[in-house]
Structures are given as structure tokens and as C-alpha cells.
Amino acid sequence: MEAEQAHTIDGWATSTRPVREDGSGHVVEVEGEAFLELRLTPASGVDLTGHSADPTYEGPTRIDPGATVAVEELVRTGDFEANLAWVVGVAERAPFAVALLDDPVRLVVDVVPAG
DSSP: OEEEOSSOOOEEEEEOSOOBOTTTOOBOOOSSSEEEEEEEESOOSEEOSSSSOEESOOSOSEEOOOSOSSEEEEEEEEEETTEEEEEEEESSOOOEEEEEETTTTEEEEEEOOOO
């Protein structure tokens, strides 16, 4: 998974615990047996620097990655006060690596499949 931002990503966090939707606290159904929560800050699906809230991301809030070995689904679970959250559903608990790259600025998460 890659999360690309126009400027910088000052902070990010990962978690393997089950998560809930930001704000409401509702349980989020995500395909998979284990979950990786990604929180990016400052990040948002809209640009609030102007007079209007222009979308920076207009894609789906649920993504089926297709025929991958480890990742089963990605679900956006929050976008509030410069905190953007996605959950990655994986087939099973697995090692993962996180890298912050630039040009363009992006967060890359690699999940190592079992076997």
C-alpha cells in the first residue's frame, strides 16, 4: 500500500489491533483475519488551505487489491482534523515494513506473506 501526499507526512502510526470507525466508534467490517491500522497526520482527503474544501482523494473508501497473497482489503476508517486512517485486512498476522519516501512524499507499507 502507498499513501501519497502533496506535501509532507509528519507522523504515522501502525497497530495490529482491531479498530473502530473514527468519530462514531462503530465496528468496521474488513476482510481478513488480522488488521493493520495506518494513521497519517497531517493528512486529509480534502485540501482546507483555500476558501473551499477541495478533494485531494476521490477514490473508493474500500479497496479490493485483487489477487494478492497477503492483503485482502483496505478500508478508510477516518478522516478528521488532519488525521487520516485506513485499515489493511491481511490473511494472517504477518511481518511488515514501513518506509517514508519522498519525491513524491509517500508512506509505503510492505506486508510479508507467510511461507
